Amino acid sequence: MNNTQSTELIFELSRTGRRCHIPPQSDVPEVPLDNLLPAKYRAQNAPPLPEVAEIDLIRHFNNLSTRNMCIDTNFYPLGSCTMKYNPKRHERWSADPAFAGLHPLQDEETCQGMLEVLWEMQNFLKEISGLPAISLQPAAGAHGELTALYVAAAYFRDKGMTQRKKVLVPDSAHGTNPASAALAGFESVTVKGNAKGLVDLDDFRRKLDETTAVFMITNPNTLGLFEEQIQTITQEVHAAGGLVYLDGANMNAILGITRPGDFGADMQHYNVHKTFTGPHGGGGPGSGPITVRDFLAPYLPTPIVAKKDNKFFLDYNYPKSIGRVRSFFGNVGILFRGWAYIRTLGAKGLKEVSQHAVLNANYLLSRIKGVYDVPHGDRCMHEFVASCKTLRREKKISAMDVCKGLLDYGFHAPTVYFPLVVPEALMMEPTETESKETLDRFAEALIEIASQEATYLQHAPHTLPISRPDVVKADREPILRWTAKV
Ligand SMILES: Cc1ncc(COP(=O)(O)O)c(C=O)c1O
Incomplete structure (x- = not known):
């Protein structure tokens, strides 16, 4: 500045x-x-x-x-959050008064165009996940998790299987997974990871039993690794009478390559704002549709967009539905952008998105490995987790110091100290939208920072108006409005 x-x-x-x-x-x-x-x-x-x-x-x-740091001005390698560039044409299209000017209480006859968009979006998302039923309502990923768990609870209640109270969650999972399980009335049980960063099958088998309702798994997981044992896991959960939930926050890595429905998931959410773009700074707006297997369809929230005699309509005819989880039809503005993204790229383009996202992450990993620890694997999916464990021990440079140092180079910091299973974690997700030149500049900044003096880095950033705020105080006692001095 x-x-x-x-x-x-x-x-x-x-x-x-x-x-x-x-x-x-x-x-x-x-x-x-x-x-x-x-x-x-x-x-x-x-x-x-x-x-x-x-x-x-x-x-x-x-x-x-x-x-404000933003994707339009800076590289934003925030692992798990998928901050990819949002094409401006989607903003333009979604702002078209023909769509943006619609009122959700309008007569169906007068908004057939938007209903068609939502209907097509439903079909795209079902096809991409390999699961045949959908609700577009949830407002974000975490809300999708909660909604799907409500659906699972309704299913087990309906079948008289009320002893199924446990939700198994791997220790590398996003914090929203156990939180959603608890909110939906389940008991969340942690499954340990193994040395490779994947689900520890022995621990999983110890915890899986006739009280298990759902196994929530993120694939690729939050370490950026594909759970190779996914089919064994899903088969064993099904054999025990449980359901498999796929946290689809990392769909960016597998679009058009594999489908959760094909590797055994019964339910999944999407983060439309991550996988199919949508501006999502500041915690929103988001969209977290869920897709589920046929036998779970009766419990989905309504309305669902349907088509009959060439007309689109809102279908409320789901007597076992868990009811609404959001007003109207979900976050239509973000769904519209996601639809535009899928329409623009098509099947071939979506597959290329994932191929490039994985290539970019592996390129970055290979450029910084050696200077930073990368504890899990030489290869990754669309993101990876580096660590400053050695840097901290040998040079007293922490993951936070590296993140603050990056701000002086004009880069947003990676996700820091998450996932919890990696000490001094720096979680990086370059996304498919970044060029090799940007990745090189970023890798060089990281390498240079690792060679700096700890005493210098501990006071970084040196170029911004605020350097090291008391983040806990700022979080707990935010001052959000100006008060006149009298
Ligand atoms: C793996 C994973 N699951 C769930 C979520 C929650 O998604 P949302 O932020 O849309 O609620 C995230 C968000 O970053 C995530 O990375």
Whole structure:
């Protein structure tokens, strides 16, 4: 950042009487205020709005707009979060008033176009996962997990299998998995990983029994590894009478290459905002549709978009449905962008997305391995987890120091200290949208940072307005609004 930029708030820039624009004297006769609004309803004092000149106002907001790290300006290798570039044409199309101007309570007859988009999206997602039934409603990945677990609970209740209370979750799973299991009323049981970073089959077999409802598995897992034993696992869960849930957050690695339905999953969620693009900074907006096997379809949330006599309609005819999990039809704006992405790329293009995502991750892995530890494997899927364990021991440089150092090079930091099973973790996901040149610049920055002095890095970033905030305090006691000094 340019050090001469003001860091003051717009309120602090305020000087009494300063204006952006002074309107000419009105030639319309003034009406007494009391005629418009009685005094008892009027504020006693004018609101403390900032008083600034136009140039200060413009500079203020322009400078603020460059403070935000975003995919349009910087490489964003945030593992697990899949921050891929969102093509601008999808933004344009989704903003078209013909779609954006629709009201969800409009008569079905008058929004056939949007219903067709949603219907096609349902079909695309069913085909990609290899599972024949779908709900577009969940608002994000974690919400998809929760919805699918509600569906599983309804299924077991309906079949009188109320003893199935356990949900098995590998220790490398995203924290939302055990949280969703607990919220849906199940007991979450952790399954250990083995030295290769995959599910430990012995521990899995010890914990799998007639009380198991669901095994939640992420494949590729959060270490960026394909669970090679997936078919053995799914067969054994089924033999024990349980269901397999596939956390589909990592679909970016396997589009058009393999399908969860084919390797034994009974339910899965998508993160449309990750796999099929959609701007997802700041925690949203997202979309987490779920696909399920036929025998689970009766329990899905409604409505589901259906087609009859060449007309699209909202089908509520699911008497065993768990009910709505979100208003209207889900996050239609993100579903629309996902649909545009799939339509643009087609089957061949989607497969290439995964091939390039995997190639890019492996290229980055091979460039930094040796300088950083990469504890699990020489090869990865679309992401991998490096570690600063040796750097920390030998040079006192932590994963956090490396992340802060990267900010001085203009890069967003990778995901840090996740997954928990890797100490000093740096989880990197370059995505298919980055060029070799960007990956080289990033690898070189990482290599250079590892050669820096710990005392220098411990104070990084050196070029940003804030260096090392107290992140716990900022999280627990956020100051989100300015208060006027009186
Ligand atoms: C493996 C995995 N599962 C689930 C989720 C939750 O998805 P969402 O953030 O859309 O709720 C994430 C999010 O990063 C994830 O990486």
